[in-house]
């Protein structure tokens with residue numbers, strides 16, 4: 001009889017537990033029911049075993065079955081795929097700040113020093129400053145114009161090369177890669193870098209292998225990404241491969257960076273010596289041009305100081321002397337001083353302006369690495385740059401700028417070869433705008449309208465990154481009426497969007 005109350009307690013506790021679990025199950029189920037629909041996978045591994053190469057083709061096929069927004073699980077990671085222009089707008093325009101972050105794989109983080117590059121660093125002041133720097137110093141019209149001769153030189157070299165191979169098989173991809181890599185490397189390190197490489201019989205093919213390997217490693221599904229508990233075992237050795245790859249990339253970048261660091265320190269030493277040799281007039285004239293020194297110097301004041309010094313005046317200058325009687329003599333004396341000082345001042349002013357012009361010319365020819373290394377030494381630019389961050393930007397530019405461009409060139413050439421009538425129209429336009437005996441220049445491009453349309457159509461049909469860089473929402477969000485929880489991997493399927501039959505005619 002004594003055990004009756006404790007039985008009641010047990011029953012009450014059990015009832016509470018059942019009610020609690022029912023509510024939890026209901027809530028979780030409700031949460032799940034607000035997720036988009038999608039294919040079922042296997043227990044634990046989810047959809048992982050069903051993923052195929054050319055993921056964008058498979059994800060486009062799945063959209064025909066599950067609609068413009070669907071989900072699948074890979075291990076513990078929820079993935080959502082968006083396949084329509086209106087859903088893309090919701091993510092990149094209406095909720096841009098929530099979806100601004102990318103979802104880097106472990107291999108991507110390793111190869112960018114923990115995501116210090118532009119592609120993978122999270123949205124915030126660091127990313128903004130790095131991106132601003134990249135756009136200003138690499139992509140601005142001013143920089144592109146300053147680098148025009150580098151591109152022209154490399155393209156002409158390639159054309160000469162193709163000309164020597166008429167009648168034999170040519171690997172367009174390899175040719176485009178070497179050209180693009182040379183252009184990018186000379187924009188970063190100067191044309192000497194490419195000449196040096198060529199002297200050592202290295203023509204960019206070594207780098208091509210690295211880029212191909214890099215993209216293979218980035219694209220390989222990594223168990224560590226989907227089962228974080230297993231990440232430390234690096235079961236497929238992908239993290240180790242990415243580390244080795246970064247070392248290989250560094251073995252090319254480091255010597256070039258070190259050379260520029262040395263040049264910078266030599267130049268600074270030269271400048272210090274140069275400054276020591278500055279005469280007093282030069283210093284005064286330079287001060288006159290600075291607006292933030294507290295006093296406004298002008299030529300009259302400079303001369304007054306000089307007169308003071310020359311005749312040994314102390315705390316008042318001759319120009320302020322107004323004593324009766326001697327004012328006339330003083331004015332005559334001043335004229336005399338002027339006739340001695342003016343030529344010396346003019347000469348110094350000319351030297352200063354020549355030097356400034358020289359500096360402007362030197363600045364225009366600065367390579368990206370020089371600009372970045374100089375910025376690294378400035379403390380007031382908004383971000384603190386260091387060598388690792390500089391290398392992270394360079395990895396982005398070298399990897400992000402080459403394979404994309406080469407993929408485009410290969411697709412354009414393939415489409416033209418498969419569509420002889422379009423090829424013929426492009427040739428007609430080139431004949432008309434450029435002429436048979438001329439070489440295409442960048443200045444011809446605004447008049448090559450048909451070629452421009454061919455490039456844009458190829459970008460539409462064969463986007464170089466068909467799923468972009470997958471995004472990761474920083475908080476739970478509603479897209480297309482469904483919940484996308486924080487941390488989901490969101491694929492924007494531009495391959496499917498670019499071929500949306502509601503917008504584009506299907507051939």
Ligand code: HEM
Pocket residue numbers: 118119120131134138396397398400401402404405408464465468469470
């Ligand atoms: C035809 C040539 C190119 C194509 C098709 C292309 C395509 C792309 C795409 C699709 C993205 C990702 C956008 C996203 O997920 O939101 C991207 C990002 C990026 N690309 Fe390119 N790209 C090309 C050329 C270049 C070049 C020449 C450079 C360097 C000089 C470059 C540097 C970058 C960088 C740094 C990012 C990251 C930008 C960011 O996170 O804001 N790309 N590119």
